[in-house]
Amino acid sequence: PEHADKVATNVESVTTAATQSTVETVKQSIDMIQQLQQKGINLLLDYGPKIIVAILLLWLGFKLTNFLCKRIKKIMVRREVDSSLVPFIIQVISIVLKILIILSVISVIGIPMTSFIALLGAMGLAIGMAFSGTLSNIAGGVVLLVLRPFKSGDYIAAQGTEGTVKSVQIFTTVLITPDNKTISIPNGPLSSGTITNYSLLETRRLDINIKLAHGVNASLIANDILNIINQDQRVLREPEPVVLTQITESSLTLSSRVWVKTENYWDLHTILSKNIYQYLFDNKIDVPIVKM
Template sequence: MSSGELMEYLTKWFEDNQTLFIDGIISLVVAFFIVWLGLKLAKFCSNLVMKLLEKKSVDKAVSAFIASLLNAILVAAVIIAALSHVGVQTATFVAILGAAGLAIGLSLQGSLSNFASGILISVFRPFKAGDFVQAGGVSGVVKEIQIFSTILTTPDNKFVVVPNAQVTGSPITNFSKNDTRRIDMVIGVSYTADLQKAEALLKDILEKHELVLKEPGYTVGVSALNSSSVDFVVRPWVKTSDYWPVHFDLTKTIKLELDKANIGIPYPQMDVHLHSVDKK
């Protein structure tokens, strides 16, 4: 085929397929515009979500992960939309992605559960770093809230990593949440003791202690008549930061003052009675 014939053939082909050719170019331009605009919107949405999470005081690591995950999902949707616009069959591609996502989700369900729990902890904030809590069967000071786990330091300085799903799957006790705490003590005195004198002595100890709060008021009263003792409940209110120092100090002071007043603190005991039996 000569060059003249080739040019004639190409010209005729272009004339016959001019509409299809132009439509294809337009589709490519529109697809390019979809990708360009979609990427811009994906970035805008991910940045917006990250800013909103930061305003809610969500941990930066969690907010960054959520923003990047949202960005990846939006980018995938934009690419699928662009391919679909140029005539590429994306149904099979979407089905493959769905199956792969399901397989990955099943294999990582434990990690995903911990991740979701980490988001819940960061959003609802049942505790924060520095709080003393009991969570997931562990008591300690919260050092760090990570995406998949919460780091605690126990009172004896053990480093404990608790999965977030375990934290949210059990009751959470935050001992640092409120400014004040009540100390609950049970003090037993002997049955021969003067109860009014013992009660007055316990109240005097609380009145004189400088760290015991005046409001709300303390409680001192007889709570039980046990087998070996008459039990008083002693319930003063203190600042949360003073809980253990006051608890230890009151325990020591009460023992010393009861000894000075000759009020006995009994311990469990058993009386053995011997009966003589006449031998016949």
């Protein structure tokens, strides 16, 4: 019996100690939760209103920026600003205004501007090194905006492709190809490379080369081709159309050189080539090959 009493006493003491330890642990956990809750409440009371104000300011600021950009775009269209440059200008204005709004909101929240500017400078340096190509495209867009080697609607060739200019954006210039494909060329390489503008001048020279076999009457054919060319009223009389003859060992080439208005270039190229080919076919002139 004495042994049983001792065992019971030991079990009771162990149980009591375990219970007290559990109670202490629970109390500490409750105290920690209460402290965290109090800190959360304090942070919410301190920064909650500022965060709400910051969100409202950002929302209103971005809304106002979009409204101003739309108004500026309408004014630029009304004043007939080159439509290819409008997207670029609007994008730059939008980015600048949004950056100013973000800086203003940060100031309202209470973040020291000196620390933020230092952080922003470091981030800007890192981003600039990581995205040097992107920054060069922005700089290229500015160069295109200032020099204006082309405008919306011009037909250009650059960077191994060609098409009609649709717009100059902040990173790329958009072209529409003759078969209705959209091509985006980065502004950096475009501004530093060779650009051929087929629409800049009012007139262009249309060359049509006709390769013939030896033994034909070149003088007669040249006169007939000139007559075909002069029948179209869209062909300019000054400079006067000419047909030049070049003789090689394998063939004889007649080169028609005709000056036309730029907007008529492709239509006349198709029509004159067709009419010249039909003339050669009707007169059974040996193996004509008409090419540009």
